[in-house]
Amino acid sequence: MGWTGKILRIDLTNGTVNTEALNMEWADKYLGQRGLASKYLVEEVDPKADPLGPENKLIMATGPLTGTCASTGGRYSVITKGPLTGAIACSNSGGYFGAELKFAGWDMVIFEGQSPKPVYVTIFDDDVQIRDAGGLWGKSVWEADKKIKSDHQDQMIHVAAIGVAGENEVLYSCIVNDLHRAAGRSGVGAVMGNKNLKAVAVRGTGGVKVKDFKTFMDATNAGKKVLKDNAVTGQGLPAFGTQVLMNVINEAGAMPTRNGKDVQFESANDISAEAMAEPRRSDGKPNLLTNQACFGCTIACGRISKIDETHYTVQNKPEYWHASGGLEYEAAWALGSATGIKDLEGLTYVNFICNEQGLDPITFGATVGAAMELYETGVIDDKITGGIELKFGSSEALVKCVELTGKAEGFGKELGLGSKRLTEKYGKPELSMTVKGQEFPAYDPRGIQGMGLTYATSNRGACHLRGYTVASEILGIPEKTDPLETDGKPGLVKAFQDATAAVDSSGLCVFTTFAWTLEDIAPQVDAAVEGNWTVDKMLEVGERIWNMERIFNNKAGFTAADDNLPERLLKDAAKTGPAKGLVAGLDKMLPEYYDLRGWTQEGVPTNETLERLAV
Amino acid sequence: MQVTLKLFASLTPFLPAGAERNAAQIEVADGTTILSLLDSYNVPREHCHLVMLNGVYHAPEARGSVPVSDGDHLAVWPPVAGG
Amino acid sequence: MLKALQIDPGKCTGCKQCEMACSYVNEGEFNVSKSRIRVFDFHEDARFVPYTCTQCDEAWCQQACPVNAITTNEMGVKVVHDNLCVGCKVCTIACPFGTVNYNASTGKVIKCDLCGGDPACASACPTDAITFRDAEQSGFDKMKEWATKTTAGTEPTGPNAPA
Amino acid sequence: MHHVILGAGPAGVTAAETIRKHAPDARITLISGEPEPPYSRMAIPYLLEGKIEEQGTFLRQTDGHYDDKGITYQQGPVTKVDSAAKSLTLADGSTVTYDRMLIATGATPVRPPIEGLDNPGVHTCWTLEDARHIVKHAKPGVPVVLVGAGFIGCIILEALHKMGVNLTVVEMGDRMVPRMLDETAGNMLRHWCEDKGVRVETGALVDAIRSSGEAAPAPAAVEPAKKPGLLSRLFGGGGSPEQVPEPAAAAPSHDHPLTVHLKDGQELPAALVVIAAGVKSNIEFLEGSGVETGHGVKVDPYHATSAEGIYAAGDVAEGINLSTGHNDMLAIQPVAVEHGYIAALNMCGIETAHRGALNMNVLDTLGLISSSFGTWEGIEGGDRATMVDKEANRYIRLEFDGDMLIGAQCVGLTENVGMLRGLIQSHLHLGPWKDKLMESPGRIAEAYVGVVQQPPKTGYTGPKVALPA
Known part of the structure; x- marks a missing residue:
C-alpha cells in the first residue's frame, strides 16, 4: 500500500x-x-x-x-x-x-x-x-x-x-x-x-493503491485546496515560476554575481520572469510559451520556452526552434548572474543544451563564472581556453563553453572538472564558490545569513534544497525572519533540513511547502501507507535521515572543517545593498547548530543522539 | 523628491505610464510613507506582500509609518516564491 | 438540459490529475493506463490536449454494438452495460474518435460514462481545462460538432464526404 | 403506408426502428427467416463459449421492444416477390402486400464442394440452431476440425478453443484471415495459435469428410500421411508418431465418428467438423421478381434497387465501398447498420445518399487482437509505414495516399484503435504528422489528436493560471 x-x-x-x-x-x-x-x-x-x-x-x-x-x-x-x-x-x-x-x-x-x-x-x-x-x-x-x-x-x-x-x-x-x-x-x-x-x-501499466482510499482522497483534496488558495502556489508559481526570484533576491542584495564578487546584478531584470513573459523586440513573441506541470502537480511552475529563431545561437539550427524546458531561477542565475550575462535568449539556449547533454546548469554556470575570473585576472589565457574570450558578460563565450563541456572537448574538458578542481589546478582554490566541492546556488550568504549555514552543513555539498531558509528570511514563509541576522538561524536551518528530508522521502515536491506544512503532508502519507504517520514521526524520520547521511559522510572522511564556506564569503564584505559591509557569519551559527543537532563540536553525532533516533 | 517605484510580477500593471521594465521614476512629496505611496498608485494592499525599501523588508504594520526619502528604491511583490 | 464535458486544451498543464481521478473512480486504484480520459502531450508545441468521449449524438459505438450493450441514458450518456458486453470490440473500431477501448483484464470494453453525472476528471482538474457544463449554453465543442456531422450519410458536408 | 422489411438482422431491425422514428404512423412489418427473436450472429461465438445465454445474443434487450415500437414481427421466410403487384409470398403460402420494401435477408454460409458435408457432426456456424448442435458435440478434449480460417472462422476458432476441444483448423489460403490481414500479420496469428495448442494447416484443401466406418472410394490412390509434427504429437490429432497409417480402406486409427481427408493425404479424426468457408447473399427468392442482382442485390446510392419501392441493405446488398467508390459487399455489422439507416431514411422520403462504407474488421484470436481498415493492402504509388515486433506480437502497417491515411492493419494494438477509422474516413490531411508516422507508425493516436486539435493561430499564450485583478 x-x-x-x-x-x-x-x-x-x-x-x-x-x-x-x-x-x-x-x-x-x-x-x-x-x-x-x-x-x-x-x-x-x-x-x-x-x-x-x-x-x-x-x-x-x-x-x-x-x-x-x-x-x-x-x-x-x-x-x-x-x-x-x-x-x-x-x-x-x-x-x-x-x-x-x-x-x-x-x-x-x-x-x-x-x-x-x-x-x-x-x-x-x-x-x-x-x-x-x-x-x-x-x-x-x-x-x-x-x-x-x-x-x-x-x-x-x-x-x-x-x-x-x-x-x-x-x-x-x-x-x-x-x-x-x-x-x-x-x-x-x-x-x-x-x-x-x-x-x-x-x-508501467499497473495501478497504485493506498492504505485507505477514502481518507486518502479527503486528505489529498484538502491539500490541493490549500495549494490552490495559497497565493504563492495558487498564482505566483504557476504564473511566474521560480524565476520571479531574480528581482527579489537581487533587490535584497543576495544575488551572487560574477563569481561572487558582487551581490547585485545590474541586469537581473533582463533575465527575470518578467522579461521572459514580455514580448521580444525581435519578433514580438515572449520567450515563455506556457507553464507545465510535472506528474500530479496542481501548482505547475515549470517553464516552457521557445528561443527566438533569429537569435545567433539557433539561427542556423532549426532543431532548436521547438518549445522545451525554459529557464528556472537557479539556471538563470548560474548561467546569467554568476557570469554577468544578460542575454535571455542565449541563456535559454545554454539551458536547452544543459538539458540535452545532461549538465547541471548550476555547477556549469558557476564554473564558467570562476573560469571567467581566472581569465580576467590573467591566470588563464586564450591558449588555455582555446581562443575563447572568457570575459564576464560574454554570451558567446558561455555558448562555446556549453557546447564544449558536454562533449568534453578542448577547454570544455577543464570546465567539466567543476570550479573546485579547475581553480585548484591553476593555484587559485579561493576562487571556487563551493562547499564540499559543490558550487553553491543563487543566494549569497552575506545577504541571507541562514543560507550560509545551510550551504556549510548540507550533506551533499552546497545546496539550497537541503534547507531553504530563503522561504523564511526573504519570502516570509512560514514567517518572516531578518536575512541579515544570524540569531535564531541554527534552529531555523535544522527545522528546514529535517522537514525537507521528510518531504523528499515522501514522493512529494518540496515546493508544496510554500503552502503546506507537515500538518498538511502527514495525513496524506498516513492514509497512503501502514504505520502511524504523525507530524512528529515525519520530523523524527527527517532528523534520522539527516544523521544517517552525516554519518556516511563522516566515514567518507568529511569533518567539521568541511562545514565551511568559500573565503570570499567569510572575508570580503558585500559591496552594495542591504548587506553592504557584511560577511557570512558562519562562525556565529555553527557551534549552536552542532549543539541543536546533538553533535559534538567536531560535527559528530553523539551516542545519545544516535540512540534517540535509532539510526 | 524622486523615488524609484518598482512593481513586479502581477503588480506590474499598476506602474504609471512611461515605466520601463518594472520601474518608474516618480515624484513624491515630503512625508510620503510606503503605504501612502502605494495607495496613491492604487496598488491593492492585500497584494503587497514583499515590500522592500532599498532592499530591506518592511512588515505591513510598519508601512504606514516608514517615510520614503529622495533616491530611495521601493520594490513590491505579491506573494511569490521560487527555488 | 444536457450537460457535457468541455475541454479547453489551452488551459491544460499536463498534470494528469484527470487520469488519476478517472482510474480511481472506475478501477479503484491510481492507474493512468486504464483512464478513460487521456492527456496528449505535444511537447514541441508546448501543448497538452485532454481527450475523451464526447458522447456524440448518433453514437457509432452504440450503433455498431451487435448485442445492444451500449445504450443512451437520460443524460445523453452512452453507457456500456457490462452484463451484456460480449467483448467483440466492434465498437472499438467503429468509434472514429477511438474513445472506446478494450480492457483485456475484464474482456469487455470501457468508455467514459461521465461517472454517472459527476465526472471525476472535471472535479480533479486544477486549471478548469476540463469542466462539466450545460451543453447548449456553452455551445457544442469542436469535436462534438464533428461527431454530429459525420453520422452515417446524414450530413453531406461532414468529413465522411469523399475528398 | 406499409413498410415491409425482409430479414431481422442488424440492417432490418435498424431500418424498422429508423422508419418508426421518421414515420410515426406508418405500418411496419418485420419478417424474419428464423423462428427466433431478432438476434445477432456476431454474438454466437460468445454463446458457444458460455459467455452469454441465448438471450444475450438478441439485438434488442428490452422486453416488448418491437410491440412498443409498433413493429409487427412475423415469421417467414419469404419465398417469392412480385414487384409489379407489390406483393410477396411467405413459406406458408400466405401473401403480404407492401408500399415500400426492404431486402435485408443477409447471407448464408457457402457449402464448399466437399464430399460428405451432409454427415452428422458436420455443421456450419451461422444460426442459433447451428450453435445448439455445436455445443452438443464440442466437449473438452474431443478432436474438432474447423474448415476455414477466414474472419468468421477465426471467431469460431476462439470459441471452440475456449470450449476446450482439441482443435485443428484447415485453411485453403496461404495464411490465416487472408482477406483481412497480410502475410506478416496472418503468420503472427498462426504462430500465436500454434503456441496455444491449435494445429493450423494453411494451404490445405479438404477432400472429403467421411464417417469413420466408411471406406474410401479408391484405396490404392491414397498417399501415405505426412509424419505428424511435434504439435500434433503433443496435442493429438495425428495418432502416435510411430504408427504407420493404415490404408484408408482399413479400420480407422481412431475411434471418433468422422475423418477429414485433406488433399495432401493427411487424415484428421474429428468428433465435429465446423465449416466456415465464406458466405453468399440470400437472393434466390428474388428470381423473377424484377430486382436486379449480381453477387448480391444491386443498389444505387440511396439503397434503392432496380424495382420501384424496393430497397436493400446489409450483407445482401452491394453498397458503396468508401475506399474504392465502387459497389461492393462488406458483410460486417457496422456497415449493415449504416445501410439499414440510410435505406430507411429514403423509404420515408428523406432523400439521403450514402457516401460509402468503410471496410473494417477486428478479430480476437485466442487473445491476440488484430484489426484492419480500408485499403489495408495499399495502393500503387502510396507510402507505407510498418512496425513489426514479432517477439511482442505487435504489428502496425499504415497505407497512405499522399498525406492521407487510406488503410491500416494492426496486431496486438487496441488502444484508441478507432482513430484509424477516424483518420481514414475523414480524409484528414496529416501534414507534418505523416513523416512522424512514417518513422513511428505507433504514434497514430497522437497524430489523430494532433491533427484534429490544432492549436489556435492567435490568442493568449502563457501560463495557465487566473491572476488576481
Whole structure:
C-alpha cells in the first residue's frame, strides 16, 4: 500500500536482474525515496568507495506518494555516492518518470557494478531487460529519448538518460528524464556513465493503491485546496515560476554575481520572469510559451520556452526552434548572474543544451563564472581556453563553453572538472564558490545569513534544497525572519533540513511547502501507507535521515572543517545593498547548530543522539 | 523628491505610464510613507506582500509609518516564491 | 438540459490529475493506463490536449454494438452495460474518435460514462481545462460538432464526404 | 403506408426502428427467416463459449421492444416477390402486400464442394440452431476440425478453443484471415495459435469428410500421411508418431465418428467438423421478381434497387465501398447498420445518399487482437509505414495516399484503435504528422489528436493560471 513492496536489483557487471521485497522495517523508519534509498546505500556501499567505480551503486527511488493523486506526487530521487563531492548524493526530479516507475510496479531500482559495454535498461512492467546501447552511446538525451521511444514503438515510455556529458563522466553531469526534468546535482549522471548505463526506459501499466482510499482522497483534496488558495502556489508559481526570484533576491542584495564578487546584478531584470513573459523586440513573441506541470502537480511552475529563431545561437539550427524546458531561477542565475550575462535568449539556449547533454546548469554556470575570473585576472589565457574570450558578460563565450563541456572537448574538458578542481589546478582554490566541492546556488550568504549555514552543513555539498531558509528570511514563509541576522538561524536551518528530508522521502515536491506544512503532508502519507504517520514521526524520520547521511559522510572522511564556506564569503564584505559591509557569519551559527543537532563540536553525532533516533 | 517605484510580477500593471521594465521614476512629496505611496498608485494592499525599501523588508504594520526619502528604491511583490 | 464535458486544451498543464481521478473512480486504484480520459502531450508545441468521449449524438459505438450493450441514458450518456458486453470490440473500431477501448483484464470494453453525472476528471482538474457544463449554453465543442456531422450519410458536408 | 422489411438482422431491425422514428404512423412489418427473436450472429461465438445465454445474443434487450415500437414481427421466410403487384409470398403460402420494401435477408454460409458435408457432426456456424448442435458435440478434449480460417472462422476458432476441444483448423489460403490481414500479420496469428495448442494447416484443401466406418472410394490412390509434427504429437490429432497409417480402406486409427481427408493425404479424426468457408447473399427468392442482382442485390446510392419501392441493405446488398467508390459487399455489422439507416431514411422520403462504407474488421484470436481498415493492402504509388515486433506480437502497417491515411492493419494494438477509422474516413490531411508516422507508425493516436486539435493561430499564450485583478 503506497509502497509496491518490490525492488529491482540490476547487476550491470554480470548482466543479471533480480527482484526482492522492500525491507518494510526500513520503510517504517525511512519512509521512501531519499530516506529509504539512502538507507540501502549506506548499508551496501563503503563510504570510502570510489564514486566512479563499480563498487558504487546508483539507486532510483520513488516515495510512497509517487504515482498517487496527491498533488506533486510524481517525484523520484537518484541516490549514490556523488563524484563531484565524494559525499552521499541525493538528487530529486519531477516529470513523469518516477510515477511511471511506480506504475511499472517498483519502489526502487538499485544499479550495481559496471557493465562491460554500454547498455540501457528497459522496465516494461515486470519485463526488465538490459539491452545493448551501442546505437545510443554518443547521442544526446533528446536523441536517446526519441530513439528509445521509436525503437520500442511506444511514445508512452518515459526515459531517464545521460547525455554525452554523463558518458564522459563530467563531474556535474545529471540524469535527465522527460527531456527537461533532471536529477541535477552532485554528478549523479557521471555515476550512471561510469556504469556504462545510458538510459532507463520505463513503461508501467499497473495501478497504485493506498492504505485507505477514502481518507486518502479527503486528505489529498484538502491539500490541493490549500495549494490552490495559497497565493504563492495558487498564482505566483504557476504564473511566474521560480524565476520571479531574480528581482527579489537581487533587490535584497543576495544575488551572487560574477563569481561572487558582487551581490547585485545590474541586469537581473533582463533575465527575470518578467522579461521572459514580455514580448521580444525581435519578433514580438515572449520567450515563455506556457507553464507545465510535472506528474500530479496542481501548482505547475515549470517553464516552457521557445528561443527566438533569429537569435545567433539557433539561427542556423532549426532543431532548436521547438518549445522545451525554459529557464528556472537557479539556471538563470548560474548561467546569467554568476557570469554577468544578460542575454535571455542565449541563456535559454545554454539551458536547452544543459538539458540535452545532461549538465547541471548550476555547477556549469558557476564554473564558467570562476573560469571567467581566472581569465580576467590573467591566470588563464586564450591558449588555455582555446581562443575563447572568457570575459564576464560574454554570451558567446558561455555558448562555446556549453557546447564544449558536454562533449568534453578542448577547454570544455577543464570546465567539466567543476570550479573546485579547475581553480585548484591553476593555484587559485579561493576562487571556487563551493562547499564540499559543490558550487553553491543563487543566494549569497552575506545577504541571507541562514543560507550560509545551510550551504556549510548540507550533506551533499552546497545546496539550497537541503534547507531553504530563503522561504523564511526573504519570502516570509512560514514567517518572516531578518536575512541579515544570524540569531535564531541554527534552529531555523535544522527545522528546514529535517522537514525537507521528510518531504523528499515522501514522493512529494518540496515546493508544496510554500503552502503546506507537515500538518498538511502527514495525513496524506498516513492514509497512503501502514504505520502511524504523525507530524512528529515525519520530523523524527527527517532528523534520522539527516544523521544517517552525516554519518556516511563522516566515514567518507568529511569533518567539521568541511562545514565551511568559500573565503570570499567569510572575508570580503558585500559591496552594495542591504548587506553592504557584511560577511557570512558562519562562525556565529555553527557551534549552536552542532549543539541543536546533538553533535559534538567536531560535527559528530553523539551516542545519545544516535540512540534517540535509532539510526 | 524622486523615488524609484518598482512593481513586479502581477503588480506590474499598476506602474504609471512611461515605466520601463518594472520601474518608474516618480515624484513624491515630503512625508510620503510606503503605504501612502502605494495607495496613491492604487496598488491593492492585500497584494503587497514583499515590500522592500532599498532592499530591506518592511512588515505591513510598519508601512504606514516608514517615510520614503529622495533616491530611495521601493520594490513590491505579491506573494511569490521560487527555488 | 444536457450537460457535457468541455475541454479547453489551452488551459491544460499536463498534470494528469484527470487520469488519476478517472482510474480511481472506475478501477479503484491510481492507474493512468486504464483512464478513460487521456492527456496528449505535444511537447514541441508546448501543448497538452485532454481527450475523451464526447458522447456524440448518433453514437457509432452504440450503433455498431451487435448485442445492444451500449445504450443512451437520460443524460445523453452512452453507457456500456457490462452484463451484456460480449467483448467483440466492434465498437472499438467503429468509434472514429477511438474513445472506446478494450480492457483485456475484464474482456469487455470501457468508455467514459461521465461517472454517472459527476465526472471525476472535471472535479480533479486544477486549471478548469476540463469542466462539466450545460451543453447548449456553452455551445457544442469542436469535436462534438464533428461527431454530429459525420453520422452515417446524414450530413453531406461532414468529413465522411469523399475528398 | 406499409413498410415491409425482409430479414431481422442488424440492417432490418435498424431500418424498422429508423422508419418508426421518421414515420410515426406508418405500418411496419418485420419478417424474419428464423423462428427466433431478432438476434445477432456476431454474438454466437460468445454463446458457444458460455459467455452469454441465448438471450444475450438478441439485438434488442428490452422486453416488448418491437410491440412498443409498433413493429409487427412475423415469421417467414419469404419465398417469392412480385414487384409489379407489390406483393410477396411467405413459406406458408400466405401473401403480404407492401408500399415500400426492404431486402435485408443477409447471407448464408457457402457449402464448399466437399464430399460428405451432409454427415452428422458436420455443421456450419451461422444460426442459433447451428450453435445448439455445436455445443452438443464440442466437449473438452474431443478432436474438432474447423474448415476455414477466414474472419468468421477465426471467431469460431476462439470459441471452440475456449470450449476446450482439441482443435485443428484447415485453411485453403496461404495464411490465416487472408482477406483481412497480410502475410506478416496472418503468420503472427498462426504462430500465436500454434503456441496455444491449435494445429493450423494453411494451404490445405479438404477432400472429403467421411464417417469413420466408411471406406474410401479408391484405396490404392491414397498417399501415405505426412509424419505428424511435434504439435500434433503433443496435442493429438495425428495418432502416435510411430504408427504407420493404415490404408484408408482399413479400420480407422481412431475411434471418433468422422475423418477429414485433406488433399495432401493427411487424415484428421474429428468428433465435429465446423465449416466456415465464406458466405453468399440470400437472393434466390428474388428470381423473377424484377430486382436486379449480381453477387448480391444491386443498389444505387440511396439503397434503392432496380424495382420501384424496393430497397436493400446489409450483407445482401452491394453498397458503396468508401475506399474504392465502387459497389461492393462488406458483410460486417457496422456497415449493415449504416445501410439499414440510410435505406430507411429514403423509404420515408428523406432523400439521403450514402457516401460509402468503410471496410473494417477486428478479430480476437485466442487473445491476440488484430484489426484492419480500408485499403489495408495499399495502393500503387502510396507510402507505407510498418512496425513489426514479432517477439511482442505487435504489428502496425499504415497505407497512405499522399498525406492521407487510406488503410491500416494492426496486431496486438487496441488502444484508441478507432482513430484509424477516424483518420481514414475523414480524409484528414496529416501534414507534418505523416513523416512522424512514417518513422513511428505507433504514434497514430497522437497524430489523430494532433491533427484534429490544432492549436489556435492567435490568442493568449502563457501560463495557465487566473491572476488576481
